[in-house]
Amino acid sequence: MEHHMSNDMDMDMNKRPFMWMWFHTKPQDTVLFSTWNITSAGTMVWACCLVAFAGVLLELIKFTRRVIQKNQPTSKKASYLTRLFSTMHIVQTLLFFFQLGFSYCLMLIFMTFSIWLGLAVVIGLSIGFLIFGGKSD
Template sequence: MNHHISNDMDMDMNKGPFMWMWFHTKPQDTVLFSTWNITSAGTMVWACILVAIAGVVLELIKFTRRLIQKRQPASKKASYLSRLFSTMHFVQTFLFFVQLGFSYCLMLIFMTFSIWLGLAVVFGLAIGFLIFGGKSE
């Protein structure tokens, strides 16, 4: 009995997400979720736009956290516990949580090894820094 399966059948049997392990330019990627598949140049363009927007949003979150921090009164009289459980500290903590989530998602998107998605990450972060990254003294 012949148990050899052809390469074509191997591809049909393994319909899992596709991952590259080297930098490439082909629009064939699975991004973050098994349902987010890039299969054409058109879907790659939309994915790059979404990724770039996510980079800008990440810089906006960082900017918002800096603004909140600046507006906090530098009161050393308040106890550590009162500062720890203040509303603004909870807002800061939530924004930090979202910032970390966005950061790791963008890192994982870069790790698809798609040159286009990697450029979208860098471009989005650079545009976000251009808009929100300057020191506001």
């Protein structure tokens, strides 16, 4: 009994997303999810804008955490559990959660090896640092 794959199956297997293993400039890529496909220069520009905005947002989250930490009253009289479950500590924890999530997403986007997406990550983080970095007064 012979087993042959139909032409339809061959076509489907050839259409699966390709993962680059080297830096490239091609405007064909999949970013983070199988549904986020870059298929043209136009979609690459939109993706780069979104990625750069995410970088700025990450720096804003880090800035917000610094401001909260600086303005948080320190009460040595409060017990450890009281400080642990204080509103400000919970807000800090939630901000840290989002900071960590954004950081890993940006790392994974950089790991697509797209020069354009990698540049968007660096530019977004740099713009965010320019606006928010080191300013917690």
